[in-house]
Amino acid sequence: MSESYFSELAKRLVVGHKRDGRCVYDEKAKHELVLACREPGASLAKVARACGVNANLLASWIRRFEGSVTQSSPPSGEIVEAQASDFVPVRIEPVESAEQPMAAPVVNLQARLPNGVVLDLRGCDLSQACSVIEALGRVRCSASTKG
Missing domain, CATH: 1.10.10 (Arc Repressor Mutant, subunit A)
Incomplete structure (x- = not known):
């Protein structure tokens, strides 16, 4: 404006x-x-x-x-925009394998979101960390849309 x-x-x-x-x-x-x-x-x-x-x-x-x-409900003719939640559900499934030749690497992940939320995951495996990173990459936020 x-x-x-x-x-x-x-x-x-x-x-x-x-x-x-x-x-x-x-x-x-x-x-x-x-x-x-x-x-x-x-x-x-x-x-x-x-x-x-x-x-x-x-x-x-x-x-x-x-x-x-x-x-109260919005006045007639006025549109009130609903804001998307700041949190995205992430489904993490354990990887099942018939054989375990080596122990999977342990990953510590910390993400600071623009809204001040800090996500701190310790001791998760690589596939779980990748799932979280992919989910965070899809979250729309005002900081990532500024040019």
Whole structure:
């Protein structure tokens, strides 16, 4: 989203002032601002600064909006996108062999995902580690889609 969008949104955001000087905000503009914060790669602090709003106030709007979305159905005509889970089920099957000439190599695997999750597998065999790596490679995340 561009700076011109945020400057136009900032103009529509404040619709008045209370007696004590606090601002009165337009609900539709607040909703647009919350949706702008939910865009991939959007920084809450940067969006708040671009619109002239305190970041803590914007964070409380986001919490309130997310709470109302989970408690009620979406308004008519509005599309609410469902986010894919951050976790992918991985099925690991033991390799059965009739003969065991050598012990399979033991692998220690640690993966740090962009959302902060750390996957730490110790003592798994090579085929299990390959299965996990393949599954992690198929996970779509915002860090891997940025160009």
